[in-house]
Amino acid sequence: MKREEMMVACCGDLSGKVRGKAFPLADMEKRLKRGVGWTPTNVQITCFDTIAESPFGSLGDLVLIPDAATRVSVGSEEGAPLENFVLGNIRYTDGRPWEFCTRSILETALERLKRVAGVRLLGAFEHEFQLKHLTDDIGKAFTLGGFQEERYFCEMVVAAMREAGVTPDTILKEFGGGQFEVTMGPQEGVTIADHALVTREIVGIVARTVGYEHTFTPIRDPAGVGNGVHVHLSMLDAAGRPATHDPAGRHELSGVAGQFVAGILKYLDAIIAITAPSVVSYLRLTPHRWSAAFNNLGFRDREAAVRICPVSDMSDVAKAAQFNFEFRAADAAANPHLALAAIVHAGVQGIEEGLAVPEATQEDLSRLAANALAARGYVRLPQTLDAALQRFAANPIAAGWFPDGFADVYVKHKQGEIGYLAGRTQAEICAAYEAVY
Numbered sequence: 384m385k386r387e388e389m390m391v392a393c394c395g396d397l398s399g400k401v402r403g404k405a406f407p408l409a410d411m412e413k414r415l416k417r418g419v420g421w422t423p424t425n426v427q428i429t430c431f432d433t434i435a436e437s438p439f440g441s442l443g444d445l446v447l448i449p450d451a452a453t454r455v456s457v458g459s460e461e462g463a464p465l466e467n468f469v470l471g472n473i474r475y476t477d478g479r480p481w482e483f484c485t486r487s488i489l490e491t492a493l494e495r496l497k498r499v500a501g502v503r504l505l506g507a508f509e510h511e512f513q514l515k516h517l518t519d520d521i522g523k524a525f526t527l528g529g530f531q532e533e534r535y536f537c538e539m540v541v542a543a544m545r546e547a548g549v550t551p552d553t554i555l556k557e558f559g560g561g562q563f564e565v566t567m568g569p570q571e572g573v574t575i576a577d578h579a580l581v582t583r584e585i586v587g588i589v590a591r592t593v594g595y596e597h598t599f600t601p602i603r604d605p606a607g608v609g610n611g612v613h614v615h616l617s618m619l620d621a622a623g624r625p626a627t628h629d630p631a632g633r634h635e636l637s638g639v640a641g642q643f644v645a646g647i648l649k650y651l652d653a654i655i656a657i658t659a660p661s662v663v664s665y666l667r668l669t670p671h672r673w674s675a676a677f678n679n680l681g682f683r684d685r686e687a688a689v690r691i692c693p694v695s696d697m698s699d700v701a702k703a704a705q706f707n708f709e710f711r712a713a714d715a716a717a718n719p720h721l722a723l724a725a726i727v728h729a730g731v732q733g734i735e736e737g738l739a740v741p742e743a744t745q746e747d748l749s750r751l752a753a754n755a756l757a758a759r760g761y762v763r764l765p766q767t768l769d770a771a772l773q774r775f776a777a778n779p780i781a782a783g784w785f786p787d788g789f790a791d792v793y794v795k796h797k798q799g800e801i802g803y804l805a806g807r808t809q810a811e812i813c814a815a816y817e818a819v820y
Contacts, residue, residue, distance in 0.1 A: 391468040392419045392449045395485050395580050395718045397796045398430040399660070399820070401468075403447070408467060411449075418446035421473055426483045427796055430661075430716070430819045435799025438792065445481055447471050453577050455547040457585070459592045466588050470577055482786035485720040486573065492727040492784070493572050500639050500734050502618040502626050504727065505707075507552070507569040508579035510715060511610040512586060513603060515596040515817075517561030529556030533563070539589045540565060547585055549578045559608035569615070579612075579719035599715035600820040601664045603813055609667030611674055612714050614726065615692065617707040618643075628706035633740040634682065634691055635706065641740030644680055644689055644708055646733015647726060648741055651678040651688055651712060652762055653781035654725040656771035660797060661716035662804055663816050665767050668712065670749035675712035677761050682743040688712045688764070691743060712764065716820055728784035772797055 390411055393403035404419040423439035453470035473484035480487035493504060514533070523529030530537065533556070541551040550568030557564045565586065567578050583599060590597040602609040617627040618640055629637040636644065659668055670676045673685045681687025694705040713722050741760070748761060756762065765771035772794050775781060782790035804812050 386464060388464045389467065390414070390449075390454075392447050392471050393468050394421075394447055394471060394473055395576075395720055396428065397426060397483070397485070397718060397721070397793060398428065398800070399716050399718045400428075400430060401580060401584060402428070403468065415449055415451055418448040418471065418474070421445040421447045423481075423483075426792065427799065429796065429800045429803060431800065431803045431815065433799060433803050435797075435802075436795045438788070444476060445473050446476060447473050453581075455581055455584075457543045457546045457588065459588055468584070470580065482789060483792060485718050485724070486576075488785060488789075489573050489576055489720040489724040489727070492724040492731070496727055496731050499731050500618075500643075501621055502639060503571055503620075503623075504575065504616060505569050505571055505619055506575040506614060506616040506723070507567050508575070508582070508719060509564060509566040509613040509615070510579070510582060510586075510599065511557055511559075511562060511564045511612070512597055512599045512715070513559060513610060514561040514563065514590070515598060520560060523556055524558040526556060536589060536593055536595065537563070539593070540586055543585045543589055544582060547581050549581055549585070557608075559610075562608065562610065569617075571619070573720070576719040576723045583715060598817045598820055600813070600816045601659070601661055601714040601716055602667045603817050605666045605809060605813065609672060609674060610714060611667065611711065612717065612719075612722075614710040614713060614723065615707050616710065616726070625701075625703040625706065627708070628703040634680075634743050636691070636708075636740055638740075639734060640708070642734045642736075642738050643730035644733070645738035645741050646730045646736065647689055647710065648678045648680060649736075649738060650729040650732060650778070650781050652764055652771075653774050653778040654729055655712055655764055656768065656775040656797065657725040657793070658710075658713040658717050658722045659771070660768065661714070661816055661820075662768050662801060663813055664714050664716060665765070665771070666809075666813075667714065668764060668766075670747070676764055677748045677756070678764065679744045679748060679761055680708075680741045682745055684743075684745060685711070686747070687744065716816070725781075725784075729781070732780065732784075768797060769801060 388408040389405040390408045391403045391405045423443040424437045427435040427437040449469040449471040456465045473481040544551045552566040554565045620626040627640040675688040690709040
C-alpha cells in the first residue's frame with residue numbers, strides 16, 4: 384500500500400520526553416498557523432507513561448504551534464520517507480503562552496537575562512549515551528578501535544545532525560561499557576536547547592535504523608559509570624562580542640559572567656531537581672564519578688558542578704571567543720529547555736543580587752567535614768530526588784522564577800514518577816530508567 388509523508392509537531396515535556404502529533408506534510412503551512420490540538424493533562428504524563436496528579440483533569444484545550452525554524456527532515460532507511468518533525472510552543476487557544484510550555488519558559492528566562500544584563504547566551508550541550516549491545520568492550524575507552532567498530536553508526540549520527548541543521552562537533556567512544564559522547568556546535572538562545580533535543584532524537588533515529596538499542600539513562604548500573612549532560616555556556620554583548628572573558632577578572636571571568644556563575648552555585652541545590660530529575664540521577668551525582676556532588680566552581684575540574692574550561696593558545700579562535708564555563712550537574716532525564724531555563728534564572732538571580740565571584744576549587748571536597756564545607760559556602764547537593772524536590776519547593780525565589788502553579792505541578796509530576804517505582808529494588812529501578820531513556 385502507498386504511504387503518505389507525515390510531519391510530527393513536537394514539544395519536550397516535564398519528563399524529558401518528546402511528545403507530539405503527526406499530520407500530513409502537505410498541511411504544513413496550515414499547521415504553522417493553526418497548530419495541532421493539545422491536552423493540559425498531557426503535562427503530567429511521566430516517563431513511565433503513568434499520569435501524575437493533575438490539576439487539569441479532563442478539562443481544557445490547548446494548541447501546539449510549530450516553529451518552522453526548527454523543522455527537521457532526515458533520511459533513514461533507503462527508500463523510506465524522511466523522518467520529519469518540528470518543535471513548537473504550547474499556547475492557549477487565544478495565542479497566549481501556556482504556563483507549562485517548556486520552550487516558552489526558556490524564552491522567558493532568556494528575555495530576563497537580556498533585560499537585566501544586556502547579554503545573549505551562547506551554548507552547546509554534550510550528551511553521553513550507551514549502546515546496549517556493547518556489553519563486553521573492556522579496553523576500548525577513548526580508543527581508535529572502539530570508534531572504528533561503530534564508525535558506521537557514528538558517521539550516520541554526524542551526517543543526520545548536519546542534515547537536521549545541527550552543527551556536529553565531536554563523537555567518540557567514551558569510558559563506560561558501550562558508552563559514546565556526541566557534542567554539538569554552539570548556538571544562541573533557545574536554539575541551544577532545540578539542538579540538544581534534536582541531537583537526542585537523531586541518535587534514536589540512527590540507532591533504530593541500524594537495529595541498535597540505545598539509552599541516555601543517567602546510570603545503568605550503580606557500579607558502572609553514568610551518562611551525563613554537560614552544558615557549555617558563554618555570553619555575547621549587544622554588539623555580538625564575547626562577554627565572558629576578562630583577563631583582569633577573578634579566574635578571568637567577566638563581572639557579569641562571574642555573578643552569573645555565582646547565582647548558579649547559590650541556587651544549585653534548589654534547581655537540581657530540574658537539571659537531574661530522575662531517581663537514578665542521584666546514584667551518579669556522587670563524589671569521584673566525574674559528575675557533581677557539591678555546589679562548587681572548579682578550575683578545569685571535572686568533579687565540579689561548574690567548571691571553567693581551558694582555552695588553547697594555539698587556536699585560530701581568539702581567547703575571549705573560546706572562553707566558557709560548563710554546567711555538569713545535569714543528565715538526559717531533564718528536558719533541555721527546562722534545565723537551561725533553570726540555569727539561566729539562577730544565573731540572572733546572581734547578577735541581580737550582585738554576588739561575588741566564587742573561589743575556584745582544586746581539591747577533593749568530599750574529604751572536608753560538613754562544618755568546613757559550610758564555612759566556605761559549600762553544600763552537599765541533595766542525595767535523592769525526593770530531597771531535591773523538597774529544596775526546590777521550599778525555595779520561594781527559585782520557585783518564583785517559573786509561572787504560577789508550575790512548581791506544584793512539577794513536584795507532583797516527579798512524585799508520580801517516584802510512586803511508580805515504589806517497592807522496586809535498585810537494580811529494577813535502574814532497568815526501568817534504562818528502558819525509557
